[in-house]
Amino acid sequence: MIKRRQFIKNAAAAGLASQFLPRMSFAATPGAGDRKFILIILRGAMDGLGAVPAYGDPAYARQRGQIALEQSQILKLDSLFALHPSLSNLHSIYRAGQANIIHAVASPYRARSHFDGQDVLETGQDKAFADSSGWLGRLLSTQSEKGIALSHGLPLILRGSDNGTSWAPSRLPGVDDDLIRRLEKLYENDPILNHSLEQAVMANNIAASSMMGGKKRGFRQSITLSAGHAVKFLKADDHVNIAVLESYGWDTHARQGTTKGPLTNGLKDLDNGLGLIKKELGPLWQKTAVAVVTEFGRTVWANGNAGTDHGTGGVAFLAGGAVQGGRIITDWPGLRTQDLYQERDLYPTTDIRSLFKGIIRDHLMIKPDVIEDKIFQNSGTVKALDGLFKI
Amino acid sequence: MKYSASIAANRFGMGARPGDLEKIDDNPKGWLDKQLSTTPQMPRPLKTLHGSPAITKEFLKLREERKQAKRANDDSRVKKTQRTIRQNFFKEVYARTLSGLNTDYPLQERLARFWADHFTVSSTKNTVRPLVGAFEREAIRPYILGKFEDMLIKVTSHPAMLLYLDNFQSVGPNSIGGQRRKKGLNENLAREILELHTLGVDGGYGQADVIAFAKVLTGWTLSLPRHKKGNVGEFLFMKRLHEPGTHQILGKKYPDRGAKQGIAVLKDLARHPSTARFIATKLARHFISDNPPEKIITLLAQEFLETDGHLGKVMKKLVSLEDVWQPQPGNIKTSEEFVISALRGLNVTEFTPREIIESMYEMGQRPFEAPSPAGWPYEDAHWAGPDMILKRIEWAQAVAERSQITMPPQNLAQNILGQGLSAHTFLSIQRADSARQAVTLLLASPEFQRR
Numbered sequence: 105m106i107k108r109r110q111f112i113k114n115a116a117a118a119g120l121a122s123q124f125l126p127r128m129s130f131a132a133t134p135g136a137g138d139r140k141f142i143l144i145i146l147r148g149a150m151d152g153l154g155a156v157p158a159y160g161d162p163a164y165a166r167q168r169g170q171i172a173l174e175q176s177q178i179l180k181l182d183s184l185f186a187l188h189p190s191l192s193n194l195h196s197i198y199r200a201g202q203a204n205i206i207h208a209v210a211s212p213y214r215a216r217s218h219f220d221g222q223d224v225l226e227t228g229q230d231k232a233f234a235d236s237s238g239w240l241g242r243l244l245s246t247q248s249e250k251g252i253a254l255s256h257g258l259p260l261i262l263r264g265s266d267n268g269t270s271w272a273p274s275r276l277p278g279v280d281d282d283l284i285r286r287l288e289k290l291y292e293n294d295p296i297l298n299h300s301l302e303q304a305v306m307a308n309n310i311a312a313s314s315m316m317g318g319k320k321r322g323f324r325q326s327i328t329l330s331a332g333h334a335v336k337f338l339k340a341d342d343h344v345n346i347a348v349l350e351s352y353g354w355d356t357h358a359r360q361g362t363t364k365g366p367l368t369n370g371l372k373d374l375d376n377g378l379g380l381i382k383k384e385l386g387p388l389w390q391k392t393a394v395a396v397v398t399e400f401g402r403t404v405w406a407n408g409n410a411g412t413d414h415g416t417g418g419v420a421f422l423a424g425g426a427v428q429g430g431r432i433i434t435d436w437p438g439l440r441t442q443d444l445y446q447e448r449d450l451y452p453t454t455d456i457r458s459l460f461k462g463i464i465r466d467h468l469m470i471k472p473d474v475i476e477d478k479i480f481q482n483s484g485t486v487k488a489l490d491g492l493f494k495i
Numbered sequence: 496m497k498y499s500a501s502i503a504a505n506r507f508g509m510g511a512r513p514g515d516l517e518k519i520d521d522n523p524k525g526w527l528d529k530q531l532s533t534t535p536q537m538p539r540p541l542k543t544l545h546g547s548p549a550i551t552k553e554f555l556k557l558r559e560e561r562k563q564a565k566r567a568n569d570d571s572r573v574k575k576t577q578r579t580i581r582q583n584f585f586k587e588v589y590a591r592t593l594s595g596l597n598t599d600y601p602l603q604e605r606l607a608r609f610w611a612d613h614f615t616v617s618s619t620k621n622t623v624r625p626l627v628g629a630f631e632r633e634a635i636r637p638y639i640l641g642k643f644e645d646m647l648i649k650v651t652s653h654p655a656m657l658l659y660l661d662n663f664q665s666v667g668p669n670s671i672g673g674q675r676r677k678k679g680l681n682e683n684l685a686r687e688i689l690e691l692h693t694l695g696v697d698g699g700y701g702q703a704d705v706i707a708f709a710k711v712l713t714g715w716t717l718s719l720p721r722h723k724k725g726n727v728g729e730f731l732f733m734k735r736l737h738e739p740g741t742h743q744i745l746g747k748k749y750p751d752r753g754a755k756q757g758i759a760v761l762k763d764l765a766r767h768p769s770t771a772r773f774i775a776t777k778l779a780r781h782f783i784s785d786n787p788p789e790k791i792i793t794l795l796a797q798e799f800l801e802t803d804g805h806l807g808k809v810m811k812k813l814v815s816l817e818d819v820w821q822p823q824p825g826n827i828k829t830s831e832e833f834v835i836s837a838l839r840g841l842n843v844t845e846f847t848p849r850e851i852i853e854s855m856y857e858m859g860q861r862p863f864e865a866p867s868p869a870g871w872p873y874e875d876a877h878w879a880g881p882d883m884i885l886k887r888i889e890w891a892q893a894v895a896e897r898s899q900i901t902m903p904p905q906n907l908a909q910n911i912l913g914q915g916l917s918a919h920t921f922l923s924i925q926r927a928d929s930a931r932q933a934v935t936l937l938l939a940s941p942e943f944q945r946r
Contacts, residue, residue: 148867170677211527216686216705217696219869232696236876242674257872257880270882276857283932287888287939294824294941296879304881352866353619357661357683408679409664414686446702456795 137425140338140392140466142347142381143240144327144374145261146398147222148354151412152419153404155191156205156432163439164372171406173362173401174244181205185432189363190371193285194381194423198430204492207434210452216240216414218355219225221399228457228480237264240346242479243464244268251346252337254330262348269303273333295318303326311339321373327377335384338392345468349377354398358409378423390425391491397456403448405441417450420459426467427492454489461488471473498523498820501913505946506782506825507814508601510836511911513870530602531807535639538594538604538630544587547629547654551728554625555720580625584618586847587628587904589864592851595835596844606639606810607631607830609781614650616659616694618863623659630655642767643774643804648758648876651688652730654717660684660868664753667713677709680723680738685709687868688764698769704745710738710759711749734791764869768865771799778809780873784818784826791818822915823943827878829871830858832946833887834851837938840911841898879944895934908940915942 157173158164160183165172178186180194185207187195197203213224213232220232228239241264245253253259253270262268284305291298328350334347353370360367374396382389403420417437423429437443437451445451457480464470464479465488476484503523504511519526522665545553557576564572598604611631618624634653641814651655657663665681666673673679675704685708689700714737718725725731732754741750747763749756764770775795777789790812798812799805813819828836834854838846855861865871900907905925908916920940927933937943 126757154945216702217690218867220696255880256882256886257877260876261598263876270880272859272885272886274857274889276893279888279892280883282928283888283892283935285934286923286927286932289935290920290940293917293919296827296875297726297884297941297944299883302881302882304885307881308885355867358664407681408659408666408668408673409681411661411681413682480894 116403125459138342138345138388139469140345140347140385140388140393141463141468142331142334142338142349142392142394143261144349144351144377144394144396145222145225145259146219146354146374146396147350147352148356148398149221149400149402149416150354150370150398150402151356151360152207152398152417153207154356154360154402155188155371156181156207156366156413156419157186157188158184158436158439159186159206161436161439163441163443167404167439169406169442170359170410171362171412172219175343177363181432184436186369188366188371191375193375193382194421197382197423198376201430202425202427203421203429204427205432205434206420206422206454206456206489207432208417208437209420209434209453209454209456209459211456212418213400214453216400216416218399218414222259223464225397225399225456226259228460228483230482237261239460239479240348241265241268243468243470244346246470246474246478247345248470249345250306250341251348252334253348253350254333254337254343256349259348259350266303271304271307271333271337276396283375305376307337309336309472310344311477327373328380331377331380333385339385339388356402356411357407357413360411382423383424389398393424393426395459395463395464396421396423397459401450401452404444404450405448415449416445418457422459422463422492426465426493426495428491433446433489455483455486457483457486458489459492461486462492464494466490497821497915498605499844501915502820502822503527503687504529504659505603505912505915506819507605507925509595509598509604509832510601510839510946511913512667513842513907513910516910516913522614527602528811530600531811533600533603533870534602535603535607536598537636538598540590540593540597541628541632544628544632546632546728547626547725548728549585549627550583550629551654551717552720553583554819555727563600569697583859584624584863585852588852589848591631591862591944592835592848598748598836599812602810606740606806607636609778610639610646612657612865613777614646614839615654615868615870616863617865619866620659623655624863625653626658638806640807640810641805642765642768643799643806644762646806647688647692647765648761649763650692651684651712652715652758654728654730656684657715657717658731660687662712663716665709665713665715666711666736669739670713670737671735673713673735673736673738673917680706680709680713682706682709685712688761691869692769693764693773694769695773698767700745702834707742707744708760710890711742711744711760713738715754715757766800767803768796768800769797774804775799775809777873778813781826782813785874787817814854824941826873827875827944828946829854829878830860830883830887831862833938833944834858836943836946837891840907840938840943841894841900841934843894843898854890859883884944887944888935891938892935894933895938898934900930900934904937907934908937917942 125184150169180186211224212230213221223232226238227235229235238261240261243263244267250267256272258270330349337344397420402412402415407413435453496768500516500523540566561576616630618627634649644807661681662684666678668679686705690696714733718727741748775792779791798809802808924933924936
């Protein structure tokens with residue numbers, strides 16, 4: 105049996121009380137209004153202890169060994185946790201009380217396949233390949249606003265609704281309205297192609313009307329670049345309130361480095377993206393939540409090549425002007441070998457769906473019964489995280 | 496059963512060229528069977544490319560040159576070496592594209608690409624990039640109609656795979672090298688062989704099997720000049736990195752016999768019922784639909800087991816099933832299949848490697864650059880995603896502008912889609928306002944987007 109210590113960390117003691125107050129109930133449930141949600145999926149399993157080192161844990165330096173960060177390198181959050189030096193934008197957002205860090209978090213998936221892990225993260229079910237729709241897709245089907253992925257394909261998380269679409273900038277010549285009308289006719293008998301075309305035209309119309317003036321640019325799946333496009337979509341159209349960004353390259357099996365290397369590069373890109381989102385959203389930042397998630401964590405210690413192998417518990421971030429932040433939300437399991445999951449991975453103590461439920465209930469204003477019946481079915485024991493948002 | 500030439504050429508080939516359907520119309524199934532009975536052909540454009548040892552040596556030399564040029568602050572020399580590295584890669588892409596365009600054995604070409612995807616090595620890793628083409632030529636193409644275990648062993652011992660999934664640097668903690676140096680075990684290759692290459696994620700292995708298998712595979716590396724052993728750029732078993740002892744995988748004990756220990760494990764994995772089912776499922780998904788009928792998976796898995804994983808025989812079984820000859824709608828083509836079949840159908844031969852790479856990049860499938868060891872997605876929902884479809888239409892329009900067709904577009908449609916062409920699409924093409932628009936509609940049509 106693993107003994108767990110309760111570490112609910114508060115940046116400001118003053119914030120403590122309000123966090124545990126019962127939520128006010130309103131006679132009429134307010135809608136999401138103009139609230140925006142950006143979800144960033146880090147594919148390949150980000151090393152949670154690399155991004156958010158538990159430097160104050162007595163076992164940290166010993167267990168991490170050559171991939172431990174020095175005290176002089178890190179951006180401290182409190183006496184236990186710190187951020188990787190690349191995450192300076194996130195650090196200042198956190199300091200401003202607009203970001204929470206959720207540590208030792210995992211989906212209900214417990215094996216170590218990327219592909220099953222991402223499937224569970226995106227479907228919101230408790231096992232892989234149990235659903236062909238994603239939880240954000242199911243959410244979209246309960247509302248009239250649209251969700252957009254800054255990708256070529258439509259990621260699983262947005263599938264399952266007519267309100268989900270994808271868009272990526274193009275260097276190819278545009279298609280005129282006459283051809284579109286002919287294509288609509290051509291696709292009359294092919295529901296899949298028909299639907300895709302309709303969604304693409306919708307996204308492209310928004311893009312054409314408001315954002316892609318000037319030179320078109322090539323598209324790489326970097327968070328920094330797709331963040332810029334996501335912001336434009338969210339600002340351009342009141343009817344787009346959800347954006348999904350995907351990033352690859354987090355599977356750091358070898359020489360992941362401490363302050364240089366692939367993990368650092370990925371974190372820098374993520375941090376640039378977060379900074380850009382805050383800056384470019386302007387006043388809309390106050391109504392925005394950005395969640396950063398990955399399919400699972402990585403081994404606590406380095407493997408034979410100064411990298412980390414697939415693990416379990418990891419880290420998620422929640423940032424935004426709407427966020428009641430400055431906290432590290434964790435039931436910290438500890439880093440001694442006997443504290444670890446299967447004596448190798450950070451023990452997961454928070455179900456990532458409780459974060460998702462908290463976001464969609466308190467930020468996107470989805471009613472609890474809708475959440476339980478339509479979006480996260482069969483997850484009644486997973487309670488939404490309370491107090492993540494200011495109002 | 497009436498076999499359709501259109502299905503043979505489009506579902507099982509690289510797409511019909513004008514005139515192809517006419518040639519195979521009298522015996523479409525026989526045309527496929529014949530390809531499955533012929534020794535795998537090495538496409539002519541690939542024959543002149545170098546093998547892994549030569550490529551590795553040149554790459555190491557170029558890297559050294561670049562390092563020295565950087566040290567000397569010689570920008571033009573740095574750029575020159577980078578350009579050579581890039582051009583070598585372009586040559587690979589160009590040759591592979593030509594192989595797809597000109598092949599007279601399109602089913603063999605499809606299988607080569609299917610298996611290269613099953614055993615993905617991706618140029619997302621810089622050190623793997625120079626070798627991705629050689630990997631396909633050396634470890635995939637010769638084996639597509641033979642025993643699965645032969646391909647599995649060749650793939651697992653190929654330098655590109657050992658680099659891509661990190662095994663080249665995995666060291667047994669109790670080996671001589673492990674005792675002396677700081678390096679240790681790396682689970683990556685062992686896990687992905689079990690999960691992605693053989694048993695499948697639910698195939699019945701656990702974390703302990705992954706670790707034991709990773710130990711078995713320690714010492715499997717490629718020869719580099721610093722080893723002063725073996726031939727540079729070829730497989731090398733380094734006993735001093737190999738974890739000694741007997742290891743137990745899936746309940747069976749494997750005594751330490753050096754590299755033979757790993758081969759014994761791979762042979763058992765290749766014949767495992769979970770592997771048979773996993774491979775059967777992937778083939779059925781690829782050639783039939785995202786959710787193939789259970790009875791087909793069972794039949795193919797049975798054939799796999801009964802023939803000791805003879806891939807040619809499994810494919811013959813597949814093309815003998817009535818279900819695979821059902822008309823549309825078939826799977827949505829991948830972007831690569833779409834581009835190659837479009838160029839074949841329109842008889843476009845003038846293009847540069849850069850144009851191919853950029854086209855594929857826009858349509859989300861850069862050559863040799865799968866996003867993960869699982870290869871490219873197979874789902875229709877991915878390849879028919881909204882942005883993907885719009886990009887394909889935009890690209891079709893750009894290609895239509897350049898193509899010089901020699902017959903009316905509606906005749907061309909009949910010529911390459913045959914019986915697969917619906918009256919609805921035929922009319923749309925016929926009513927187009929220009930040849931450009933007509934060809935765009937042809938390439939965008941459901942019949943052409945699917946196979």
